[in-house]
Amino acid sequence: MEERPIATVGDFSFGGDGTEGLPLDCGKTLSPVNIRYETLGELNSDRSNAVLILHALTGDAHVAGRYADGSGKDGWWEGMVGPGKPFDTDKYFIVCSNIIGGCAGSTGPSSIDPETGKPYNTRFPVVTIPDIVRAQRRLMEHLEIDRWLAIAGGSMGGMQALQWAVSYPDAVGSVIAIATTARLSPQGIAFDWVGRQAIMGDPKWNGGDYGEDVPEQGLAIARMVGHITYLSDESMHRKFGRRLQERDNYSFDFSRDFQVESYLEHQGRRFVERFDANSYLYISKAMDYFDLSIEGGGDIGKAFASVKSPFIVVSFSSDWLFPPEHSKEIVKALRMNNVEVTYCDIESAYGHDAFLLEMDTLGRLVSGFLSSRGS
Amino acid sequence: MEERPIATVGDFSFGGDGTEGLPLDCGKTLSPVNIRYETLGELNSDRSNAVLILHALTGDAHVAGRYADGSGKDGWWEGMVGPGKPFDTDKYFIVCSNIIGGCAGSTGPSSIDPETGKPYNTRFPVVTIPDIVRAQRRLMEHLEIDRWLAIAGGSMGGMQALQWAVSYPDAVGSVIAIATTARLSPQGIAFDWVGRQAIMGDPKWNGGDYGEDVPEQGLAIARMVGHITYLSDESMHRKFGRRLQERDNYSFDFSRDFQVESYLEHQGRRFVERFDANSYLYISKAMDYFDLSIEGGGDIGKAFASVKSPFIVVSFSSDWLFPPEHSKEIVKALRMNNVEVTYCDIESAYGHDAFLLEMDTLGRLVSGFLSSRGS
Numbered sequence: 023m024e025e026r027p028i029a030t031v032g033d034f035s036f037g038g039d040g041t042e043g044l045p046l047d048c049g050k051t052l053s054p055v056n057i058r059y060e061t062l063g064e065l066n067s068d069r070s071n072a073v074l075i076l077h078a079l080t081g082d083a084h085v086a087g088r089y090a091d092g093s094g095k096d097g098w099w100e101g102m103v104g105p106g107k108p109f110d111t112d113k114y115f116i117v118c119s120n121i122i123g124g125c126a127g128s129t130g131p132s133s134i135d136p137e138t139g140k141p142y143n144t145r146f147p148v149v150t151i152p153d154i155v156r157a158q159r160r161l162m163e164h165l166e167i168d169r170w171l172a173i174a175g176g177s178m179g180g181m182q183a184l185q186w187a188v189s190y191p192d193a194v195g196s197v198i199a200i201a202t203t204a205r206l207s208p209q210g211i212a213f214d215w216v217g218r219q220a221i222m223g224d225p226k227w228n229g230g231d232y233g234e235d236v237p238e239q240g241l242a243i244a245r246m247v248g249h250i251t252y253l254s255d256e257s258m259h260r261k262f263g264r265r266l267q268e269r270d271n272y273s274f275d276f277s278r279d280f281q282v283e284s285y286l287e288h289q290g291r292r293f294v295e296r297f298d299a300n301s302y303l304y305i306s307k308a309m310d311y312f313d314l315s316i317e318g319g320g321d322i323g324k325a326f327a328s329v330k331s332p333f334i335v336v337s338f339s340s341d342w343l344f345p346p347e348h349s350k351e352i353v354k355a356l357r358m359n360n361v362e363v364t365y366c367d368i369e370s371a372y373g374h375d376a377f378l379l380e381m382d383t384l385g386r387l388v389s390g391f392l393s394s395r396g397s
Numbered sequence: 398m399e400e401r402p403i404a405t406v407g408d409f410s411f412g413g414d415g416t417e418g419l420p421l422d423c424g425k426t427l428s429p430v431n432i433r434y435e436t437l438g439e440l441n442s443d444r445s446n447a448v449l450i451l452h453a454l455t456g457d458a459h460v461a462g463r464y465a466d467g468s469g470k471d472g473w474w475e476g477m478v479g480p481g482k483p484f485d486t487d488k489y490f491i492v493c494s495n496i497i498g499g500c501a502g503s504t505g506p507s508s509i510d511p512e513t514g515k516p517y518n519t520r521f522p523v524v525t526i527p528d529i530v531r532a533q534r535r536l537m538e539h540l541e542i543d544r545w546l547a548i549a550g551g552s553m554g555g556m557q558a559l560q561w562a563v564s565y566p567d568a569v570g571s572v573i574a575i576a577t578t579a580r581l582s583p584q585g586i587a588f589d590w591v592g593r594q595a596i597m598g599d600p601k602w603n604g605g606d607y608g609e610d611v612p613e614q615g616l617a618i619a620r621m622v623g624h625i626t627y628l629s630d631e632s633m634h635r636k637f638g639r640r641l642q643e644r645d646n647y648s649f650d651f652s653r654d655f656q657v658e659s660y661l662e663h664q665g666r667r668f669v670e671r672f673d674a675n676s677y678l679y680i681s682k683a684m685d686y687f688d689l690s691i692e693g694g695g696d697i698g699k700a701f702a703s704v705k706s707p708f709i710v711v712s713f714s715s716d717w718l719f720p721p722e723h724s725k726e727i728v729k730a731l732r733m734n735n736v737e738v739t740y741c742d743i744e745s746a747y748g749h750d751a752f753l754l755e756m757d758t759l760g761r762l763v764s765g766f767l768s769s770r771g772s
Contacts, residue, residue, distance in 0.1 A: 047649075048649040148647075148649040208636075211639070211658065215621070215657070215661055215662075216622055216661065220618050223615075243595050243598065246591045250588060255582060255720070258582070258583040264580060264581075276678055276682065280586050280590075283586065283587070283590045286587055290594075303651055310655070311647055311654075342630070
């Protein structure tokens with residue numbers, strides 16, 4: 023049996039104790055800030071083997087591994103991170119932190135607002151991908167790392183990777199950008215809008231002050247809409263088709279008939295147990311606001327003018343939420359700036375979820391890319 | 398200025414007065430049944446120029462024209478139906494009826510249940526596409542028409558057209574099936590499920606007994622999800638891009654920022670004013686249940702074995718809800734049965750909505766097809 027590496031959990035706090043808080047794009051300053059992070063592997067003596075992995079909308083710092091006491095369920099990218107795996111913990115020092123605005127250890131809407139002594143809820147400032155990356159930069163300083171050997175992320179994690187490359191070109195050795203975009207499409211914004219309306223329209227949301235009685239109905243709707251966009255039409259055909267769930271005939275009522283309905287219901291219910299509804303609002307909004315072209319006056323090519331590090335850009339053929347065209351746009355913009363870039367569109371039926379599922383092909387690409395970076 | 402034809406409104410009722418009610422696939426009988434219908438043009442002396450047009454999910458009997466008193470807003474297919482238009486009211490007698498289960502004149506969940514004297518609401522039986530077509534067949538008898546020159550419909554209207562051809566091959570002269578499918582995809586089922594969960598999860602839904610205080614939040618969510626699926630990624634780019642609505646900068650709160658959000662909000666709000674939430678449940682369920690292959694023991698080709706009438710099948714290149722592949726499947730199944738079939742995939746950026754928007758190209762195809770049928 024494959025051994026899972028040991029993940030070390032850390033909390034890095036700043037602001038509120040005389041240190042500087044986190045200035046945000048909205049004009050406010052967040053303080054204090056906690057960043058929950060996990061590390062795997064060992065930092066080498068010249069501190070040159072650190073790789074930052076960035077999580078997607080509902081991810082967390084637990085990218086892989088077990089805790090020293092043996093506890094810890096599978097991380098969200100277990101297949102990619104470990105001894106001998108593409109992000110090889112025998113070679114690299116892996117860092118993954120929960121984003122600010124989240125609900126898995128880092129400061130977010132459910133954290134205590136020092137001004138009121140109560141949870142921020144919707145008094146939490148709206149954060150952006152640049153804000154999220156700015157917080158990660160502070161963590162990097164805290165860890166006394168000057169340069170990441172690589173940064174890697176899929177989906178919203180990829181947005182953060184692009185932002186890192188633009189905001190801190192000297193701190194980034196190389197970039198692995200997977201199933202992502204330089205700006206969320208209007209279709210993506212539309213789905214996020216519907217999800218937020220479902221949450222905010224749930225009477226239990228209560229203006230964001232819901233306490234224990236969470237808006238589960240609204241959050242489940244948001245999650246179910248999300249899940250449809252993570253799968254492809256083809257993967258749904260393969261996975262569910264029109265098969266019925268535990269019945270031979272139509273119910274002729276409004277209960278579950280189809281397997282795909284059962285799947286969505288299950289995903290919605292499970293999500294409510296682990297994710298904060300307000301965090302969903304904040305993080306989806308951060309995705310909507312992400313538009314790197316703004317930094318280039320509307321031109322993504324110009325936005326990448328400062329980028330120095332080599333890239334690998336990966337898309338998946340059936341991903342319609344972050345379609346290959348968006349990756350190609352990134353590649354084109356990088357090439358305009360003479361950045362060394364490898365692009366691969368992986369043939370896959372899994373849709374956007376492929377970045378969590380196509381471990382073999384993706385793994386080979388990442389291994390090769392990282393090896394070529396040296397350590 | 399183009400003259401709009403005069404639409405005549407009729408109500409045909411049966412059952413409950415000694416006549417037979419409507420037997421349904423669920424095993425129940427619906428009685429009494431009213432069918433609201435509209436006609437345009439004149440039935441010729443040998444009653445051979447009647448064309449049945451079938452509406453989609455949220456449509457109604459008002460396909461085109463004004464009423465005799467001059468009132469009547471535009472019909473849902475105004476560009477296709479009128480003097481000199483593809484469905485030429487100078488040549489054809491056009492019939493369009495509101496489907497049972499609907500909320501625009503025909504018997505549906507908001508109708509009075511004769512057993513209780515109160516609205517059916519969720520006591521209304523779950524109806525299917527075959528049930529809907531069976532009711533239309535009774536209307537046909539009432540109108541003393543033996544054979545439709547053609548039947549035509551897009552989306553769920555196309556499902557009805559296919560069902561007509563299979564159920565009543567002798568009564569159908571030809572079929573115009575647009576942007577439709579022989580069985581709803583799991584992705585379509587998934588979106589419908591989310592819409593229904595939003596409605597039924599709205600506390601105002603109240604088990605279906607909401608009276609005047611309708612579940613507008615849930616119904617608006619359902620409609621907004623629907624609207625995203627009716628547009629294509631490309632049409633959203635063209636129509637909205639990432640443009641902001643009436644502002645120069647991000648709001649940094651959870652109000653509307655983007656034009657696409659404003660569009661969805663508007664569509665949701667407008668829909669609630671005109672459509673019944675319970676009807677949305679019933680009609681979306683009828684779409685989910687539609688699977689012609691069942692009639693062929695799992696084989697669409699066999700399901701079409703009885704079909705005699707020539708077909709024109711039309712899809713739109715960017716329609717991802719009823720994608721061209723589904724139309725091709727229909728075409729293939731018809732050709733297996735030596736049915737005369739013309740197929741056209743119209744290059745369009747409008748997505749599924751194209752069947753309501755691509756009037757020029759679609760119009761030419763329909764005109765040509767109908768002319769070749771004679772009158």
